[in-house]
Amino acid sequence: MKSKTLFDKIWDSHVVRSIEDGPDVLYIDRHYIHEVTSPQAFNGLKERGIPVFRPGKTIATADHNIPTKNQHLPILDELSRNQVERLSENCRKYGIELFGLNHPKNGIVHVIGPELGYTLPGMIIVCGDSHTSTHGAFGTIAFGIGTSEVEMVLAAQCVLQPKPKKMRITLDGELHKGVTSKDIIMYIISEISASGATGYFVEYCGSAIRSLSMEGRMTICNMSIEMGARGGLIAPDETTFDYLKKIQAIPGIDDLKSSINEWKKLRSDTDAVFDRDLKFDAGLIKPMITYGTNPGMGMAIDDSIPLSDENGNNASSSFLKSLDYMGFKPGMKLLGHPVDFVFLGSCTNGRIEDFRAFAQVIKGRKKAENITALIVPGSKKVEEQLAAEGLTELYKSAGFEVRQPGCSSCLAMNEDKIPRGKYAVSTSNRNFEGRQGPGSRTLLASPLTAAAAAITGRITDPRDFINENQKVKK
């Protein structure tokens, strides 16, 4: 039999039908929906007068536009309130399980999916959100779709997709202290650019990837889309199974042991061929920060902004337009540059390990006076865990207020906006113009780097704060 990649194995086993010269009809195991990209899909069903085909395979949450304060009160913004209400109505009407606002299991879709055991190895998972790639950390094919495709899944539990090419990214070597999974993925994106993996699905391999926790792996897979890849996945291993064993009850799984035995087979054949093969050395990675307006414009925190873009095109209007927006100049160093806001949270870095890492830096210190901090857990469960571990108190005594869960300032659909011209060191995934509010200037970084900036009020190398012997989150 022809050897196959893990991606091929999962994809091929989900093809209901191949259309000649066309896309494949792919069966979807799990469909996550949220308030922003689903209403038009439900409208479509209504117009056609058809039901949801498999309501038990869709899970809903409200996360994108909800406030992170006073969630028990009605949402002030009328349009946002309407969207959240529409989601509730649609879920009620079509029999879809909803972890909505104020539900004890509410949270960001890509945080609660894994947390509640809905994301499992070998599945195909889709959601009307590009960061669906997050779930690839479990050895699943997971990718973002548009609203027309959300409607397809609701109507027929399938989407039509052309099969992407396959890329393998191998990361071997030892990570240095203060270097986290966020830095790994930001480093890879800075090396291959924001469109370097467009048309591909990535498999991440190598000892440095294996050494990561599940949460670290989710951060890596989450940002696959930021280099243009539809998604990224990591073959499941003991780390994956240990994570799943800790979940109280996994929906649909009665005998976890035998499932794990099946999942152990989920790996690329040793002689499987990838369309593109890239290798990186973990030892070369330093804490990263972005300086421009796409995630490919990143560098080591102690580096200088390049003099030209990746094509050596220094007069490129796009490159200079981007630096101009940020208020930076080619060749400039960013260390010591004043910062106004710090955002800890999002589907990239809103999990308990991220909050522990941040806490490690701020412990016994005080937030800088010039910093406004937005500290937003990814889910109710993370919020509870913070309280249980005494971290809510620790944050408070350092001058930080922990908000209620949601997507918050990552895309600033709610009121958590960064004002025009202000700089935010953000643990989220996109530094696009205006992403965190009109005119906002985003500097993407890890939770450690965000914490260091929150303490000093400036762009600061997090390694200055980390004791050699301390164990840090990878």
Next chain:
Amino acid sequence: MPKVKFDILESTCVPLPYENVDTDQIIPARFLSATSRQGFGDNLFRDWRYAKTGEKNNEFILNNPDFSGKILVAGKNFGSGSSREHAVWAIFDYGFKAVVSSFFADIFMNNALNNGLLPIVISDDLLKKLTTLVQNNPNTKVKIDLEKQTFTILSTGDSVKFAINPYKKECLLKGLDDIDFLLSIKSLITGFENNKSLTK
């Protein structure tokens, strides 16, 4: 999904020669709270089209009365970032029927095809040439023939074949819809479910 047919389009173009134009620029997140597909064109490229005071930014191409047309000539890696289909709805609602670039982000490409907005990939060189032609002469016309898959700059006679998935081409030519297709193979889908020991 609106059923839109596409066959031949002849039009002037609007040049937007920036690389990596992401869907947050096409339609900022704060305008995503609507629950229908209509009206997003008003906020297309909102933060480039309007100054912070809310006045029109006269330097932005969409506010330049010299340029108009149904074809948006974009830069490399157009439509990256968020999967929001609102970006395609906004471009379509504004009045564009085709977007030309040397490189599109994957999800944007799918979303465009699902809404009758034709994404056309041409070479970097031809894109540069077309952009300059249009910038120098806003009356430059382009003809797109979907059936023949040809893209022609009428004033220069430059003509290239563009690629499109044959299934999607058929859908666009006939105004067909993926959901109708999926509903027509429902028994196949049910059969697949029965054969596969699926996780519930």
